[in-house]
Amino acid sequence: MPVVKAVTCPVCGSLCDDIELTIENGRIVKVKNGCAMCEAKFLGYCCEHRVLKPMIRKDGELVKTSLKEAIRRAAEILAEANYPVLYGWSNTSCEATSVGIELAEEVGGVIDNTSVVCHGPSILSIQDVGIPSCTLGQIRHRADLIVYWGSNPWSAHPRHIERYTSFSEGRFEKSAWRGYVTKIKALVGRKKIQSAIKRLVLKKPSQISTHLEPTFVSPIMRKGRKLIVIDVRRTKTAEMADFFVQVEPNKDYELLQAFRALIRDQELAVDKVAGVPVEYLEDVADAMVSCDFGALFFGLGLTMSGAKLRNIDAALSLVRDLNMRTKFIIMPMRGHFNVTGANTVSTWQTGYPYAVDFSLGYPRYNPGETSVVDVLLRKESDAALIVASDPVSNFPHKAAEHLAENPLIVIDPHMNVTAQMADVLIPSAFVGIEAAGTAYRMDHVPIPLKKVVNPPRGILPDEEILRRILAEIRKIKKKQEAA
Amino acid sequence: MELLIRNGFVYDPVNGVNGEKMDIAIKNGKIVEKVNERRAKKIDASGMVVMPGGVDIHSHIAGGKVNSGRLLRPEDHFKDFERKTVTTRSGVGYSIPSTFTTGYRYARMGWTTVMDPAMPPLEAKHTHEELSDTPIIDKASYPLLGDWWFVLEYLKNGQIEECARHVAWMITATKGYAIKLVNPGGLEAWGFGRNVNSIDDPVPNFGITPREIIRGLCKVNKLLNLPHTIHVHTNNLGKPGNYVTALETMECVEDLADGDKPVIHITHCQFCAFKGDDWRTFESGAEEIANYVNAHSHVTMDMGQVIFTDTTTMTADGPFQYILYTLSGNKWVNHDVETETSAGIVPFHYRRKSFVHATQWSIALELALLIKDPWKILMTTDHPNGGPFIAYPRIIAWLMSRKAREATLKKINPKARSRSLLPSIDRELSFYEIAIVTRAGQAKALGLKNKGHLGVGADADIAIYGFNPEEMEPSKKYKAVRRAFKRAAYTIKGGQVVVKDGEVLKHMDGATMWLDVQLCEPCEIELNEDMKRRFKEYWTVGYENYPVTEDYLAVSHPITVKADV
């Protein structure tokens, strides 16, 4: 049975490129090295809700049609539109996004990617403050302090910790895995005792104890690689941490500002910030300034809560300021496997990472105005093309409503909620499984995606479908000009 | 396709042609002896200057760092955009233009070959994706190798040939063109927030000095017979007093010189020609550098001219960019790359009235005018570090006209003016010399045999400028010079007319040149096994996924190099 090595996993922004797949009769039967999400994708992609035929809405019903007809109809819709939106792009290849941009330019539409609903605020903050960062290997080799803030890699980026941070083996820093195993053993022991006590006295352990739980001999002062988790709840990742700071919901900004003051050696006049005793924060701040190389990863818990934009401004400023004392970097935990690539291609071709409006014939960028959600909320779009994304299920209700009212073209391998509302539905190949391409890891390292099996008969990659639509639009326009 | 350019004043320094009225014949993208006069398409260049297409040895136009700069600075683009036309894609400027716009803007000025000088090997695919999206011009990129762990380790152990074999692998794997060193040793130190302070300051954790790295890679460069020399951004860049470091860097490879052949290129020399102990006592070290270069033949350099404008600085020199951030307080991006290099970005506004900035402006021109041999000092802005490349016509005017220099001198910081050497310099470059510093010399330093000249067999990359040297004196009519170079009357790329009267007529792909370095012994298998082992330890990307495959290049133009190892 053929085994394909060094396959890149097209699931999350960690883009692990060491997956080994066993192929039997043109199907993936075994996945090695991947996490559960990775296995689920490679083993299950082909079956669930797969669309196998292009469809067009006729009399309110989606009915099967030929690819040619679907492409023609899609081209007509876009060519006729005054202000179409082209959205998605984070789960496809850079090559597809590139054609998408050309298409948006051709029809004078708005092209936007999913960052608008995830790390959009992070990008706006970066444009304000800048960002000290690095590639993930730099962290593996050098970081002796890792902070995850509002991010739970254990479930969202399962191999992030093992490949790039605490449990990875670097030149100057060793894996903290052993220490973790010892700790877990002790924890399990303690949990057994606790649950025994619970059963006896039928009483919950008190709330504060989650902060104050005496774990080990002052873990924050320990030598070697340390892991700090800051979150509103005790996640799986938090369980692994040497130090967990439970921040009150929507109080991240206060906490960040407290850290900024502390690392400048300022005293805080209060006892608690965001529900956390100041002594604890002082310890964490100490650990931050005294490490050799610190890394702060932040997730949507920080980007999408409370002060949002100001959160990221504060986090970026904190890390920037920390560089006066030591080496420190910061990185957003990007979710979709190629959301970074969508931003990257958009930036090199148009100057802007997302929310690019071509309606005046050149790229314009003004998130809040040219971002797709805002265009939809203003009910300005008159057609939509959605690629590898399901906005109807995750946009604000009003925006989704207007989207569904637009003539809607969906290119997706799946029958998702958005696809069900499509006027034209063109099934596509899974990028990274049935189609090759390039994706950018969360640290901006480009990694090739492989084609390991053939797509079902007649099914094309996004890139090719988009090219055909573009060619068809140009034909239509030529005809119109001639007429 | 045949083309005949008639009656222009031709400047082709490689072939000793100095403003003679002659015809240039083109067939199938190359310059030929003659074409069928009746069949050929004719371009009337009478009363115009004809030169080889411009070549840029050092301009940051593509890759991760450039793109982070674009992302960082929407305000840079808002006022400067280009609309889509029937033939061209839309885009934005200003200091960090989008890729399509970059290609068009170079072509409009008559430039046809541009080298991106700083490619982090791990992110080489990104550089190439952008280069492939940069239309019209031919291009290439230099992988950053001065802080690569393999290099540091092999050189530390004195394994120069092993080092050479791995560098060869890397250049080919990244589809690169030359060996680039940026603040050698300093970038590794920056991994932990430190730096090196002289060419003899040991690199933390690696027990090697910048001097050893520079000399080592200079030897490697020779062993591999690469067409260009090592391309060096010196240590201590941007610090007062650093002209000493520049001199030491050139001196340290003096004994490696091969007769008259250069062995080192010092890039954006303005940034390492600073005298003085601090910013108050800051002054020009151009004279000292020029004296050295005038007495030695193993060096070429480029200017790194400063333009008074708002721009975006970006180099692989992480620690330098950090200092620039602390000095300016502007927003700051840092991006270190595992096992290899770093990068930093800081927006920067050069102001006429700033003593330091005005002195920097003067230094670059002093270098260009005091170094007697134009083949040794090439024109650049280190785009966008000293300013965007669209300022080239202005620099040409300053070089050709004392009057142009005086006009600017009048407007700069008085202290900088009174200390500037420019008023004491009468030299005014001729079109012949301009053709050297903007194309012939650049191509020669790069070892590009088919570029930078108009001899038979050369690539038909040609610029025609609307300036009549018989009727006008460039030193007096410097504004006309500026206008002529801003919008070429014609740009011909690979025998095709791509620009007419400053308008782009065609969107076409340019080629990406890269070196296919062939080792003399078939040791590649072994090399690969060794590489595979270490890939796991050094990088977070697998061996199989690391190299840039040829399909990342829109038009791939490999150049075979036979190595001596």
Ligand code: SF4
């Ligand atoms: S961590 Fe992410 S990229 Fe890596 S295997 Fe799991 S899902 Fe795939």
Ligand SMILES: [Zn+2]
């Ligand atoms: Zn440089």
Ligand SMILES: [Zn+2]
């Ligand atoms: Zn440079």
